[in-house]
Amino acid sequence: MNICKKIEDINRANDPLVEIESTDLMRLPDISDISIQEPPLKRLTEEQKQQYECSLDGFIAIGLPRPKTKQEEEEFVRKFLNGLEKLFSKENNWTFLQPLIHSLEYCVKCQLCSDSCPVYVASGRKEIYRPTFRPELLRRIINKYIKKQWALIAKLTRSDIDLNFTVIARLAELAYRCTLCRRCAQVCPIGVDNALISREIRKLFSQELGVAPREIHELGTVQQLKLGSTTGITPPALEDIIRFIEEDIKEKTGKEIKIPVNKKGADILLLHNAGEFISWPENIEAFAILFNAANISWTLSSELGGYDAVNYGVWYDDIQMARVAVRHSQVAKELNVKKINVGECGHAHKAFIVIADRVLTGDLNIPRESAFPFLENLVLSGKINLDPNRNNFPVTLHDPCNIVRLMGIVEPQRRILRKICQQFIEMEPHGVDNYCCGGGSGFAIMGSRNFPDWRVHLSGRMKLKQILEAFKNVQNPEIKKYVCAPCSNCKGQIRDIINTYGLQGKYGIRYGGLVELIVNAMIDIEKPFIEWE
Amino acid sequence: MRFLLAITTYFGYLFIILMYSIKLIRYLRLPLHLRSEVYPIIPGDQTSKERSYYEYPNWWTRPRRHNLLQRVWFLFSDYFILREYFRRDKTYWFFLYPWHIGFITIITFHIFCFFGALASLLGIPVTYGSTSIFGNVIYSLTLVTGALSFISGLFGSIGILIKRLTDKDLRNYATPQNYFTYFLLLAVFLSGLYSWYFDPMFSIYRSFWRGLITFKPIDVEPVTASHILLFAFLLIYLPFTRSLHYITRLFGFLLIRWDDKPNLRGSMLEKKVEEMLNLKTNWNGPHIKPDFTWKELASEAVAQEKDR
Numbered sequence: 001m002n003i004c005k006k007i008e009d010i011n012r013a014n015d016p017l018v019e020i021e022s023t024d025l026m027r028l029p030d031i032s033d034i035s036i037q038e039p040p041l042k043r044l045t046e047e048q049k050q051q052y053e054c055s056l057d058g059f060i061a062i063g064l065p066r067p068k069t070k071q072e073e074e075e076f077v078r079k080f081l082n083g084l085e086k087l088f089s090k091e092n093n094w095t096f097l098q099p100l101i102h103s104l105e106y107c108v109k110c111q112l113c114s115d116s117c118p119v120y121v122a123s124g125r126k127e128i129y130r131p132t133f134r135p136e137l138l139r140r141i142i143n144k145y146i147k148k149q150w151a152l153i154a155k156l157t158r159s160d161i162d163l164n165f166t167v168i169a170r171l172a173e174l175a176y177r178c179t180l181c182r183r184c185a186q187v188c189p190i191g192v193d194n195a196l197i198s199r200e201i202r203k204l205f206s207q208e209l210g211v212a213p214r215e216i217h218e219l220g221t222v223q224q225l226k227l228g229s230t231t232g233i234t235p236p237a238l239e240d241i242i243r244f245i246e247e248d249i250k251e252k253t254g255k256e257i258k259i260p261v262n263k264k265g266a267d268i269l270l271l272h273n274a275g276e277f278i279s280w281p282e283n284i285e286a287f288a289i290l291f292n293a294a295n296i297s298w299t300l301s302s303e304l305g306g307y308d309a310v311n312y313g314v315w316y317d318d319i320q321m322a323r324v325a326v327r328h329s330q331v332a333k334e335l336n337v338k339k340i341n342v343g344e345c346g347h348a349h350k351a352f353i354v355i356a357d358r359v360l361t362g363d364l365n366i367p368r369e370s371a372f373p374f375l376e377n378l379v380l381s382g383k384i385n386l387d388p389n390r391n392n393f394p395v396t397l398h399d400p401c402n403i404v405r406l407m408g409i410v411e412p413q414r415r416i417l418r419k420i421c422q423q424f425i426e427m428e429p430h431g432v433d434n435y436c437c438g439g440g441s442g443f444a445i446m447g448s449r450n451f452p453d454w455r456v457h458l459s460g461r462m463k464l465k466q467i468l469e470a471f472k473n474v475q476n477p478e479i480k481k482y483v484c485a486p487c488s489n490c491k492g493q494i495r496d497i498i499n500t501y502g503l504q505g506k507y508g509i510r511y512g513g514l515v516e517l518i519v520n521a522m523i524d525i526e527k528p529f530i531e532w533e
Numbered sequence: 534m535r536f537l538l539a540i541t542t543y544f545g546y547l548f549i550i551l552m553y554s555i556k557l558i559r560y561l562r563l564p565l566h567l568r569s570e571v572y573p574i575i576p577g578d579q580t581s582k583e584r585s586y587y588e589y590p591n592w593w594t595r596p597r598r599h600n601l602l603q604r605v606w607f608l609f610s611d612y613f614i615l616r617e618y619f620r621r622d623k624t625y626w627f628f629l630y631p632w633h634i635g636f637i638t639i640i641t642f643h644i645f646c647f648f649g650a651l652a653s654l655l656g657i658p659v660t661y662g663s664t665s666i667f668g669n670v671i672y673s674l675t676l677v678t679g680a681l682s683f684i685s686g687l688f689g690s691i692g693i694l695i696k697r698l699t700d701k702d703l704r705n706y707a708t709p710q711n712y713f714t715y716f717l718l719l720a721v722f723l724s725g726l727y728s729w730y731f732d733p734m735f736s737i738y739r740s741f742w743r744g745l746i747t748f749k750p751i752d753v754e755p756v757t758a759s760h761i762l763l764f765a766f767l768l769i770y771l772p773f774t775r776s777l778h779y780i781t782r783l784f785g786f787l788l789i790r791w792d793d794k795p796n797l798r799g800s801m802l803e804k805k806v807e808e809m810l811n812l813k814t815n816w817n818g819p820h821i822k823p824d825f826t827w828k829e830l831a832s833e834a835v836a837q838e839k840d841r
Contacts, residue, residue: 408585
């Protein structure tokens with residue numbers, strides 16, 4: 001069922017507007033005798049359907065409760081319109097006013113961007129996921145309710161959307177069907193950025209109505225500012241984890257490494273995504289082993305917020321983004337470090353190094369750089385003895401959008417892989433033209449109700465296709481293959497793709513970071529660092 | 534009739550210049566924004582010289598390579614190539630390209646008409662085989678741009694209209710205003726082509742322009758008059774469309790998509806950022822205290838005072 005074929009169909013009462021069926025989705029490549037099994041999509045329970053607005057596509061990212069009275073609904077619409085107006089004021093939205101106006105005013109709807117969107121293509125080209133759908137819907141609402149166009153002009157511009165709770169809630173959900181990968185922006189000949197409009201919609205909902213997915217706001221930025229991390233790790237818990245990591249390093253490598261914590265005056269403050277401490281401690285270990293081997297003056301922080309590089313604000317809320325960035329910088333300032341190095345976390349790169357660049361001033365403006373060029377320098381300088389024969393298995397590289405397309409860091413990680421891996425295979429397309437893993441813009445951590453199914457089956461589908469194609473000539477499951485995903489959120493998403501489709505068992509595909517591969521190639525470590533099981 | 538033609542033409546030019554200027558000034562006066570660049574800075578191959586400075590360790594210690602001329606050239610040359618359209622949708626490009634060329638050349642045609650009229654008023658003969666090189670060049674350019682504009686524009690107008698109507702992806706997003714614009718441009722190019730038939734050397738146009746420059750309007754053939762009127766109406770209508778994208782596109786790239794200017798300590802940019810951070814906001818989200826400045830809201834104390 002695909003009721004929504006035009007913008008104005010958003011007003012239709014059908015529930016849902018679009019039904020997602022596995023059979024509609026983009027076909028996966030036939031590259032093996034073992035066909036890829038398509039697991040069924042999880043449907044909402046009747047109770048969930050009753051409780052939350054889910055009439056967009058039958059999936060829930062936010063979970064807006066339905067208003068109980070007409071007054072509640074009117075109040076909701078009023079607040080939405082208030083927020084919409086604020087998006088166009090300098091005081092409230094200097095942060096993205098010019099990009100927003102450019103994108104709203106000058107898109108000619110040529111649809112050149114449509115095929116660049118992995119969600120739209122993977123969904124079987126469902127209209128609601130088209131990159132121009134959301135912006136055009138917003139444009140028509142603005143024409144009617146903010147610009148208050150005359151009736152004739154409104155007819156000429158088809159600004160015929162009637163606002164009510166359902167339409168607004170659908171728009172809110174729709175803003176969370178875009179991974180903000182900005183592939184659409186990259187191809188636009190006029191410089192329009194439709195992904196930015198998705199984020200502006202998210203921002204309006206958060207900053208005016210207090211509406212955002214729980215994992216991103218309450219359990220995300222709010223928890224990070226209060227407890228220190230979105231993972232819930234507190235400073236004392238972190239100290240315990242670090243002791244565990246030191247013991248693990250000793251067990252794996254025989255090396256006794258003391259991880260420096262809160263070392264004042266160190267050259268580098270290394271900021272990890274705290275998810276690594278819980279889910280992928282080997283990434284933290286690998287950084288420690290490398291930095292120790294290269295005799296680098298560095299430190300971690302156990303101060304509130306100083307051990308979690310994430311900044312979920314970058315996905316939905318400028319004020320939360322600024323708060324988290326300021327917190328990170330304050331930690332570095334107190335430690336008096338020379339610079340901050342951001343580990344393998346894509347959105348933390350973009351948030352702290354690029355976006356917060358125009359938030360941090362004075363002594364909070366501490367130099368910040370990516371770990372990639374730093375690691376490249378270590379690897380290519382010959383300071384560490386590396387043997388590429390130790391990485392003699394097929395390796396493909398996933399390019400995190402935030403680091404590659406949105407920061408232009410393309411080559412350092414490739415030069416590392418070419419130096420330390422015997423069988424490096426590029427995905428197609430790659431570099432700045434890469435596809436998002438499907439977990440971008442918060443999706444990888446949004447795990448409630450049936451949203452993870454949408455994320456793996458739809459937004460992650462293009463990445464699944466790319467991974468399968470990259471390894472098409474080495475299908476034998478006995479041959480171990482490695483998807484190098486140097487970003488925590490991407491790793492989480494790729495883990496879920498691998499598990500959902502059984503890629504490890506069927507094809508011998510596993511995933512991990514970049515720094516683990518470097519340590520795996522170190523000559524003075526006897527046992528392989530990467531554990532395949 | 535001649536007064537109507539003259540007045541609408543004067544008004545058309547004044548109106549479009551005024552409206553475009555107001556719109557552009559407003560656009561350029563929009564406040565400093567956070568960075569949101571997309572790479573590669575110069576589209577094309579990844580070996581572009583202008584690589585991201587983030588690819589270097591201690592990037593802030595290196596001189597930033599910033600080739601404004603290269604960027605502007607890339608953008609300017611694209612007016613005559615439409616690279617992305619050619620790369621991604623050749624059918625669309627096949628019609629869009631002549632349409633755009635028609636649009637660009639009709640503007641240049643009028644500019645050459647103006648200079649041709651001016652030259653003849655100054656005593657420079659603007660004819661084929663003129664003794665003046667300038668007169669010869671203006672004469673030829675008027676002829677080429679006029680002919681190219683009408684033929685190319687008409688072909689493009691018909692093609693783009695058919696494409697919009699037959700391609701459901703385009704049709705679903707088209708508005709009545711879009712179709713009105715297509716038909717108007719089609720009428721402009723068609724009337725231009727028809728009037729060219731009666732005035733193959735565009736000498737009537739030059740006479741008309743001489744009349745405008747000397748404030749002594751003249752009468753022209755009804756066919757030419759209809760084109761002049763339609764073109765003047767187009768000038769008045771354009772500011773109400775998205776046509777300014779011809780110009781804002783340049784700024785969209787230079788000031789937004791390719792804006793990678795870092796905020797270094799003590800820089801002018803830092804001062805501007807400070808200015809923005811001192812603006813007061815009045816967002817009403819439960820985690821935001823209204824009437825605080827951005828700087829205050831980002832500070833630890835206010836962040837913790839009011840959270841959800």
